[in-house]
Amino acid sequence: MSLLLIPTGWHVEDWRVRFQALLPEMPVVTPDEPFDRRAVHYVASWKHPEGALAGLPNLAAIFSLGAGVDHLFADARLPDVPLARVVDPDLTTRMSEYVVMHCLMLLRQQARYARQQRDVVWDDDRHQPAARSVRVGVLGLGELGLDAARKLAVMGFDVAGWSRSPKALDGLPTFAGTEDMPAFLARTDILVSLLPLTPQTRGVIDAALLAGLAQDGRLGGPFIVNAGRGGLQVEADILAALESGVLKGAALDVFETEPLPPDSPLWRHPAVTVTPHNAAMSAPDAVAGLIAAQIRRLQAGLPLEHQVDPARGY
Amino acid sequence: MSLLLIPTGWHVEDWRVRFQALLPEMPVVTPDEPFDRRAVHYVASWKHPEGALAGLPNLAAIFSLGAGVDHLFADARLPDVPLARVVDPDLTTRMSEYVVMHCLMLLRQQARYARQQRDVVWDDDRHQPAARSVRVGVLGLGELGLDAARKLAVMGFDVAGWSRSPKALDGLPTFAGTEDMPAFLARTDILVSLLPLTPQTRGVIDAALLAGLAQDGRLGGPFIVNAGRGGLQVEADILAALESGVLKGAALDVFETEPLPPDSPLWRHPAVTVTPHNAAMSAPDAVAGLIAAQIRRLQAGLPLEHQVDPARGY
Numbered sequence: 001m002s003l004l005l006i007p008t009g010w011h012v013e014d015w016r017v018r019f020q021a022l023l024p025e026m027p028v029v030t031p032d033e034p035f036d037r038r039a040v041h042y043v044a045s046w047k048h049p050e051g052a053l054a055g056l057p058n059l060a061a062i063f064s065l066g067a068g069v070d071h072l073f074a075d076a077r078l079p080d081v082p083l084a085r086v087v088d089p090d091l092t093t094r095m096s097e098y099v100v101m102h103c104l105m106l107l108r109q110q111a112r113y114a115r116q117q118r119d120v121v122w123d124d125d126r127h128q129p130a131a132r133s134v135r136v137g138v139l140g141l142g143e144l145g146l147d148a149a150r151k152l153a154v155m156g157f158d159v160a161g162w163s164r165s166p167k168a169l170d171g172l173p174t175f176a177g178t179e180d181m182p183a184f185l186a187r188t189d190i191l192v193s194l195l196p197l198t199p200q201t202r203g204v205i206d207a208a209l210l211a212g213l214a215q216d217g218r219l220g221g222p223f224i225v226n227a228g229r230g231g232l233q234v235e236a237d238i239l240a241a242l243e244s245g246v247l248k249g250a251a252l253d254v255f256e257t258e259p260l261p262p263d264s265p266l267w268r269h270p271a272v273t274v275t276p277h278n279a280a281m282s283a284p285d286a287v288a289g290l291i292a293a294q295i296r297r298l299q300a301g302l303p304l305e306h307q308v309d310p311a312r313g314y
Numbered sequence: 315m316s317l318l319l320i321p322t323g324w325h326v327e328d329w330r331v332r333f334q335a336l337l338p339e340m341p342v343v344t345p346d347e348p349f350d351r352r353a354v355h356y357v358a359s360w361k362h363p364e365g366a367l368a369g370l371p372n373l374a375a376i377f378s379l380g381a382g383v384d385h386l387f388a389d390a391r392l393p394d395v396p397l398a399r400v401v402d403p404d405l406t407t408r409m410s411e412y413v414v415m416h417c418l419m420l421l422r423q424q425a426r427y428a429r430q431q432r433d434v435v436w437d438d439d440r441h442q443p444a445a446r447s448v449r450v451g452v453l454g455l456g457e458l459g460l461d462a463a464r465k466l467a468v469m470g471f472d473v474a475g476w477s478r479s480p481k482a483l484d485g486l487p488t489f490a491g492t493e494d495m496p497a498f499l500a501r502t503d504i505l506v507s508l509l510p511l512t513p514q515t516r517g518v519i520d521a522a523l524l525a526g527l528a529q530d531g532r533l534g535g536p537f538i539v540n541a542g543r544g545g546l547q548v549e550a551d552i553l554a555a556l557e558s559g560v561l562k563g564a565a566l567d568v569f570e571t572e573p574l575p576p577d578s579p580l581w582r583h584p585a586v587t588v589t590p591h592n593a594a595m596s597a598p599d600a601v602a603g604l605i606a607a608q609i610r611r612l613q614a615g616l617p618l619e620h621q622v623d624p625a626r627g628y
Contacts, residue, residue: 076565090444093470097445098500100469101418104411114428120581123574124592130404131411154468156407159557259436267434274431278438 002027002039003295008047009067018042018284021244023291031074042298044291048314051077057247061304063291064281067091067144068229070197071307083308084294086287092147095227099148099192100155102225102251104251107157109133110274111249129218131156131250137188139175139204140228141167142314145291148194161188164200182212183308189217190225197229198313210241221248227279230254233264242271253279315354316341318370321379322361327599329379333358338604356612358605365391375618377605380596381405381458382543383622384511392426394566396609397622399602405594406461409541412593413462413506414469416539416565420447420504421471424561425587443532445470451502454509454542455481455488456628458594463510474501478514496526503531504539511543512627519547524555533587535562541593544568550581556585 003026007015011099012030019028020130029035042055046065053062055075062083064072069085072078107129116123133283134157138149141163149169153159159286161169162184166176175184185191191213195201205226213222223248235256241247255264258277266272298304308314317340320536321329330364333342343349347368349597356368360379367376368391376397378386383399386392418423421443430437442462448471452463463483467473475483476498480490500503505527509515519540527536540547549570555561565584569578572591580586612618622628 011483083531087443089551093445094442097418097422097469101415101422101424104415105417105424108411108415110415113592115588116590117581120576122590123591126594128595129406130597131407141411154465155411216625218362264433267431276430276436276438278427281442283444 002029003033003040003044004035004040004053005030006031006043006045006048006052008045008049009224010046010065010115014284015044015288017148018288019214019292020289042295045072047071048075050075053077053079059255061294061298063294064308065287065291067095067280068197068221069314070231072308073198073310073313079246082304083310084291084304085306085308086282086290087283087306088286088290090283090286092143095144095149095194095280098150098227099194099225100151103152103157103190103192103225104135104155104275105273106219106225106249106282107131107252111270118310133218134158134189135160135187135214135217136190136192137162137184139191141169142194143194143299145192145194149194152192155192160184181209184207185212185257186214187261189214189223193224193228193232194230195224195232196314197231201314202231202283203234205233205238207237207241208235215248216274216309219248221245223247223249223251225251227253229265230277235264241271242269249273251275253277264309315355315389316349317356317358318349318354318367319344320357320359320362322359322363324360324379329358332438332598332602336602336607340609342507345608346411347377347464356609357383357493359386361385362389364389365392367393368443375612377608379601379605380510381594384543384545384578386625387512387624396618398595398605398618399620399622400598400604401435401457401599401620402604404597405602406457407507409458409594410462410465412541412567412589413508413539414465416587417450417471417504417506418469419587420465420533420537420539420563421445425584428504440550443582446472446515447532448503449473449474449531450503450506451476451498453505453507455471456485456508456510459506466506470512471504473547474498497524499527500616501623502536503528503533504537507542509542509546510628511545514627516535517543517548517609519552521551521555525562526532529560532564535559537565539565541567544570544572544591545603549578553579553583556583563587565589593623 008149014029037056041060043062059079059081124249135157136152136157138161143159149159149161160173162175253275254277330342351370355374357376373393373395450466450471450473452459452475455475463473463475474487476489565587567589568591
């Protein structure tokens with residue numbers, strides 16, 4: 001009985017060492033060495049190649065090494081076995097760090113003051129809006145969206161949330177479903193996207209959505225913060241909205257193509273902040289521990305936690 | 315009975331209009347016009363010139379137009395009448411925005427990622443420490459320090475506080491007095507200074523204090539965030555500590571001389587963030603309302619709130 005480990009783009013030995021220490025009785029194998037396909041009962045994957053999990057007759061569960069599972073569904077030959085997400089409190093905390101930091105940087109015009117420092121200019125317009133006069137809309141109210149929304153509210157922002165199906169958010173206003181989307185966007189000065197990537201959400205941040213954001217806010221135009229998945233956004237529409245003035249700026253951690261190609265105009269756009277998809281990293285120690293604990297649960301006959309619903313895609 | 319208004323460096327008419335609307339029965343006078351010195355019962359001052367409040371025989375109270383009162387005590391000829399601070403929840407929220415934003419920017423290496431964007435570099439070291447592994451020490455536990463400490467704790471930081479006399483901080487560790495200072499500094503990776511400026515605190519951020527900060531932290535060296543008063547810091551010592559490596563970086567909103575002189579090396583130091591003393595602005599609407607309410611209290615025979623203790627200096 002073995003664990004097949006495929007951490008594409010990451011250092012495989014970092015992960016192997018951790019899993020082997022946590023599951024000393026279970027061989028940890030990788031695709032770049034010969035292994036017995038019949039012995040593989042578990043897979044821990046990040047962006048495995050299409051078909052890499054086919055022909056594993058005793059596979060019992062697949063674990064995503066990161067918060068998202070869209071990379072699993074990208075495999076048309078994915079085996080029909082239970083899939084589990086990682087729900088890592090550490091990762092949630094990190095995502096909220098990113099979201100709160102970027103919302104504060106937009107509120108406080110940090111890019112302007114960084115330019116002024118570079119130019120040795122001491123200037124202040126004294127028209128800083130208060131956080132409570134800036135409306136943040138959190139798109140997606142899963143573990144990540146709920147935590148970010150709560151922390152943004154603690155910082156004083158006027159927060160609302162949108163989710164596919166109705167959800168409660170500590171008494172803050174919430175919107176649900178397609179029919180509520182226009183009202184949600186119309187009261188949003190900073191849109192924070194923390195949706196999972198599914199066939200339904202792909203390309204949701206497009207020209208129509210951007211045109212629906214509040215134009216009457218205290219920040220002089222709407223902003224977006226996308227820390228979810230690059231596939232949620234249509235970058236040509238974001239650039240066009242920045243050009244036309246429909247959108248005032250964007251903080252993007254994720255992109256349609258990653259790494260973001262050097263010729264993307266997003267890199268050099270003065271109103272865009274680019275980070276290299278590191279808003280919320282999976283800390284290998286935490287993730288390996290959570291997956292090893294789930295494997296022990298299955299071995300003990302207990303049900304899998306945080307199982308993904310293939311129909312919803314998350 | 316009149317209110318003498320001296321908002322040095324600010325637009326006087328902005329303030330006069332507000333006070334006049336709030337106190338329609340009371341003439342609002344300024345030093346650049348003739349006025350009856352015997353009629354002045356109240357003063358609202360920001361950095362009035364030395365002696366400007368002498369010779370006001372019926373003066374009953376002096377109000378600071380900003381959060382600090384050190385500018386009042388800078389006047390050796392300050393009349394011996396009750397002085398009051400402004401305690402503005404809005405200003406407290408803004409200060410915490412600044413503090414939390416800069417602590418998150420240090421935690422998340424925002425300066426590094428801004429440089430990488432400028433250089434079109436997609437790179438991440440995946441060794442991002444968790445907020446809970448970074449120890450923030452809040453120096454000063456008044457209204458501002460308590461609020462900042464609580465919000466930093468919500469964001470996940472490992473927060474402790476120091477104050478002159480012992481204070482409780484929602485169960486977080488606190489340190490008090492000179493004797494606790496070494497232990498407080500030794501567990502501090504990011505020092506947040508929110509002390510009032512008094513003869514006791516002037517120059518407290520000096521070589522000795524900086525040398526006492528933690529050198530073993532997860533950020534690779536200690537940082538300071540000073541959003542209190544410029545007089546708290548010895549800039550030559552900060553620059554020397556950055557040079558020697560005792561200090562890894564600083565976010566400074568306040569300076570020994572303001573505006574910060576163009577030839578100050580702080581402007582161009584790659585490890586220093588400079589903002590033009592705007593961490594927490596007094597919003598004129600809020601401040602004028604709070605002072606007008608205090609004047610009405612005094613007129614009604616009620617005691618002054620938020621009175622300053624001249625012996626403590628805050």
